[in-house]
Amino acid sequence: MYYSVLLLFSINLFLYCDETNGSLKYKMDNYEEKVKTKWEYNPFKNYATDRYFSSWINPNAYNSKFWFGDIFNIKEMYPNKNFNFDKMILYYHPTLATEVTPISFKHNEKHRFKIGVGYLTHFFFSHYGKGFSQYYGKSLFYGTYTQTEVFFDYIYNNSFKFRFSPLRHVCSHIAGDILGDDKLYDKSTEEFKDNGFEQMQFSAHYKYGWFAFYGGVAFAITGFKKSNLVDLFNIFSGIDFRVPIWGEISFISGVYLGVNLDQINTIKRTIDDYIALRSYNEWTPSISVGAGVEIYRIIIGVKYQYERSKQLYAFKKMESKFGLEASLYL
DSSP states (O other): OHHHHHHHHHHHIIIIIOOSTTSHHHHHHHHHHHHHTTOOOOOSOOHHHHGGGSOTTOTTSOOEEEEEEEETTHHHHOOOGGGOGGGEEEEEEEEEEEEEEEEEEEETTTEEEEEEEEEEEEEEEEEEOTTOOBTTBSEEEEEEEEEEEEEEEEEETTTEEEEEEEEEEEEEEEOHHHHTOTTTOOTTTSOOOOEEEEEEEEEEEEEETTEEEEEEEEEEEEOTTTSSEEEEEEEEEEEEEEEEEETTEEEEEEEEEEEEEEEEEEEEEOSSOEEEEEEEEEEEEEEEEEEEEEETTEEEEEEEEEEEOOSGGGTTSEEEEEEEEEEEOO
C-alpha cells in the first residue's frame, strides 16, 4: 500500500507539477502544436469565410432552411378543384442541405483546394384550416426535389472561389399524398410524370467588403427526351449585401437573377424504355430577392421567388411565392 501511494504521487508530480520548458508534458504539448500546424483539415463548411460563397438567396445553394408563406398562383399550378386550395391556410417548404469536402488542403496560406459533394432536398407541404382534411389528413405533401453534385473548389485568399461541378444530378417526385388519392391524380388518364437529368456547372464567387458577387452557367449532359423536364442551359448571377450591426448580427439582403432554357417532354413509359411523344424548348426567368437579419449561422428574412415550379406535378407552370424563411448554414 505504501509503495502504491508513493508511485502515484511520483507520477502525478512528474506529469502535472513540472511546468518547466524541459518537462515531458511541455515537450509533448509543443510537439502536438507543431504537428497540427502542418495541415489544417476541416471537411465541413468554414463559417468565418465560406458563407460568403454560398448565397442564402440562391435557390440552388446548399443551405438548410425552412420557408413558410403563400404561393400566389397555386390554383394555376394545380387546376384540379379537388385540392381545395380555398381551405388552405399555410404553405411550408423545409429543405435539408449541406456540403462535405473530405479532400481539403491549403497551400501558402492563400490557396485552398477542395473536392466534395453537395446535397439538397426540398419538401413541399401545405396545411388545411380547422375542420377540413384531405384523404391522408390535414397536411398535404406534394413532393420532393433533390439536387446532388460532385465539385472541385479553388479558393484564393478567402475572397475568390471558382467551382467546377462535373456532375450534378437533379430529380423530382410526386408524393404519395397525391399519387395515393385518385381524386387528386388519376394515373389512368393523366400524363405520366417523371423528372431526372444531369448537368455540368461552372461558377465563380467574389467577396468585396460588404458585398459578395457570384455567377455561373450550367448545361445538361443527360436526360434528353427521357425526362419530362430537362434544364438544357442556364446562366445566373447574384449579389449579397451585409451590413454589420452588432457582434455576430448583420443586416443582409440579396438579389438572384437567372435565365433557363428548358426542354419540355411528353413521355410515354413502356416496360423497358421512355418514349418522347412531343417535345419543345422554353425560356423562363428565375428571380429571387430578400432581406433579413443574419445571426451567426442563422438568417431570418423575407423572400420572394419567381421561377419554374420545382414541384413535379406542376413542372410546366411558373411558381410565384412570398414568405418568411429561416436559413441555417451548416
